[in-house]
Amino acid sequence: MGTMTPDQAPWMNAELALFRDNVRKFIASEITPFEEQWNEQQYVDRALWTKAGAAGLLCTDMPEEYGGAGGTFAHEAVILQEQARAGNTSWAKGVHEIVTHYIVGCGTPEQKRRWLPRLASGEWVGAIAMTEPGTGSDLQAVRTRAERKGERYVVNGAKTFISNGHHCGLLIIVCKTNPAEAAKGVSLLVVEQPAEQPGFRRGRLLHKIGQKGQDTAELFFEDLQVPAENLLGGREGQGFYQLMNQLPRERLIIGVGAIAAAEAALEHTLAYVRERKAFGKRLLEFQNTRFRLAERQTELTIGRVFIDHCIQKLLEGKLDAATASMAKWWCTQKQCEIVDECLQFFGGYGYMLEYPIARFYADARVQKIYGGTNEIMKELIARGLE
Numbered sequence: 001m002g003t004m005t006p007d008q009a010p011w012m013n014a015e016l017a018l019f020r021d022n023v024r025k026f027i028a029s030e031i032t033p034f035e036e037q038w039n040e041q042q043y044v045d046r047a048l049w050t051k052a053g054a055a056g057l058l059c060t061d062m063p064e065e066y067g068g069a070g071g072t073f074a075h076e077a078v079i080l081q082e083q084a085r086a087g088n089t090s091w092a093k094g095v096h097e098i099v100t101h102y103i104v105g106c107g108t109p110e111q112k113r114r115w116l117p118r119l120a121s122g123e124w125v126g127a128i129a130m131t132e133p134g135t136g137s138d139l140q141a142v143r144t145r146a147e148r149k150g151e152r153y154v155v156n157g158a159k160t161f162i163s164n165g166h167h168c169g170l171l172i173i174v175c176k177t178n179p180a181e182a183a184k185g186v187s188l189l190v191v192e193q194p195a196e197q198p199g200f201r202r203g204r205l206l207h208k209i210g211q212k213g214q215d216t217a218e219l220f221f222e223d224l225q226v227p228a229e230n231l232l233g234g235r236e237g238q239g240f241y242q243l244m245n246q247l248p249r250e251r252l253i254i255g256v257g258a259i260a261a262a263e264a265a266l267e268h269t270l271a272y273v274r275e276r277k278a279f280g281k282r283l284l285e286f287q288n289t290r291f292r293l294a295e296r297q298t299e300l301t302i303g304r305v306f307i308d309h310c311i312q313k314l315l316e317g318k319l320d321a322a323t324a325s326m327a328k329w330w331c332t333q334k335q336c337e338i339v340d341e342c343l344q345f346f347g348g349y350g351y352m353l354e355y356p357i358a359r360f361y362a363d364a365r366v367q368k369i370y371g372g373t374n375e376i377m378k379e380l381i382a383r384g385l386e
Contacts, residue, residue, distance in 0.1 A: 009308045011074050011315060019075060023082045026055055031088050035213060038090045042205045043166045043215030046125075048091060053122025058093070059100050066104075066112055067120035073249070073314050077256050084260035087356050089363045090213025092163040094253045099126030099172055101249060102188065106233045106242045115170060115190065124169030124193075129159035129219055130243075139174060139243055140182040144221065146175040146189055148228065148236075153177070153189055155199070155224040161370070165217025166205060169193055173221070174243065177236045186239035188232040191224070199224035210362030247372065248324035252310050254371045255327035258335040258364075259303045265360045266296055269342040272357075276345075283345060296338050303331055322384045329377035332367035339364050 007017050030051055038044045052058050060075035062068025069075065076097060083091065100119050103112060118124040135141050144157025155175060162168075171191045178185035194200045203218025232242065270293065273283035283289050310327045313319040339360045343350035350357050368374045 009304075009311070011077075011308060011312050016074055016078055020078045020082065022055075023057065023079050024086075026052070026057060027082055027086045027088060031083075031091060032086055035088065035090060038213030042207075042212060044090050044213060046167055049096075049122035049125050049167070051122070052091075052093070053120060058096065058122055059116070059120040061097075062100060062104060062116060062120060067117035068100075073311065076253070077311050080253060080256045081260040084257045085264045087261075087264065087359055087363070089211040092214050094250075094257070095128065095163045096126040098246065098250050098253070099128050099170065102128070102172055102232065102242060102246055103190075105246060106188070106238070108234050111190070111230075111232070111234075115192075119170060125164050125167040126170050126172075127162055127164035127168035128172040128174070129162050129165075130174045131159060131161045133158060133160050140186065140240060142174055142176055142186065144173065144175040145179060146173070146177050146187065146226070148177065151228050153226045153228060153231070155189065155221040155226055157221050159219045160203075161206065162217050162219050163214060165202060165219055166215035171219075172232065173226075174239060177239075181237070183240040184237045186243075187236050188239040188242055189226050190230045190232055191226055192230070194219075197224060209365055210359070211366060244321070248319050248321050249314065251324040251328035251371050251377070252307075252314055252319065254367060255310065255324075255331040256307055258331035258367055259300065259307050261360060261364065262303070262331075262335040262338040263300055265339045265342045265357060266293070266300060268356050268360075269293070269345055273345055289345065292341060296341060299334055299338065303334055307331065322381050325372075325377040325380040328371060329368075329374040329381075332364075333374060335367055336364050 007020065030048060034045065056069050057079060059068040060071040060079070061073050064070040080094060083093070096119065100116065103115055107115070119126050130139060132142055132144060135143065144155065144159065146153040146155045155173060157175065171194045173189045173191060175187060175189055176185045177187040191197060191200065195202070199222050201220040201222065203220060206216045206218065208216060273289055273293070276283045307327060310319055310323060313323065339357070343357050343361050346355060346357055349355050352358055
């Protein structure tokens with residue numbers, strides 16, 4: 001392929017290239033052989049998290065004083081790219097890191113000391129409960145209620161589509177501490193070891209079109225008691241602003257994975273059309289094949305340059321919400337389009353899940369939905385045009 005490789009990105013260096021090799025080896029030995037099993041049971045084995053922690057693959061861009069590796073988002077980007085290239089969607093490491101950064105960015109010093117080392121080691125798996133059965137992207141309208149009673153909050157409500165909901169050892173709940181307010185009524189409460197708390201109940205693991213090995217659960221709170229000291233940041237009414245401050249990073253995470261997955265799909269397709277014959281010729285010798293794949297290659301090169309630009313901006317602390325929204329919607333849209341077109345070259349085999357291209361296709365669709373739908377991304381971009 002005549003495109004840029006991940007190691008040619010302007011934010012890469014020799015240390016990150018060596019780190020990429022280690023990540024690739026970890027995925028090959030600890031993830032790829034178990035994907036089928038995890039797809040069937042709908043969650044990864046719990047031991048994967050502690051193995052990743054021991055290998056230094058959790059919280060790589062978290063300060064060392066809290067148990068992290070003291071790296072940067074570039075380290076996280078390398079892991080995201082390698083997961084996508086391997087077709088690994090079962091390990092929701094990205095969600096775990098998002099949770100970690102809420103605590104790094106918004107937690108009190110005491111909260112950071114108490115929670116972060118356990119997330120870095122893999123002792124705890126992080127999850128964040130945003131979406132409710134009747135509330136998707138409109139986070140100001142959440143109905144889960146947290147009522148202050150003395151030194152505790154009593155939480156009642158329900159959440160759905162919660163990644164890492166099965167394994168979570170630390171759960172951030174998006175809730176209303178003041179239902180009379182919209183954005184100013186939202187707070188983030190942190191629950192330690194939720195499965196051990198009376199009033200917490202996990203619902204079923206949800207059956208999905210793709211990403212079948214990633215545990216996605218329903219969660220229910222029935223008079224769940226949370227210590228008041230677990231209010232993230234220590235002040236009520238800050239939740240919506242805390243969410244907005246972290247969402248650009250979350251959306252870039254999705255964009256990074258989208259481009260890497262589309263690149264991997266194209267690589268699988270090129271290998272296939274170079275070998276597969278029809279009417280006495282290799283598929284790659286037909287002009288339709290060559291032109292269409294040339295178009296997809298061009299789009300991916302554009303996407304790679306844009307994503308590298310966004311990563312650099314985040315590393316510099318300059319990634320704004322509108323640009324992150326562009327990365328999320330454009331890259332996931334192109335991921336779905338490119339994977340769909342690549343699958344067509346496989347004919348009937350593309351519809352068979354034993355072929356990686358079929359799994360790339362099924363796993364891609366949700367990318368345009370979570371992290372804020374692509375329609376919401378366009379609305380956020382459009383606000384900057386007024």
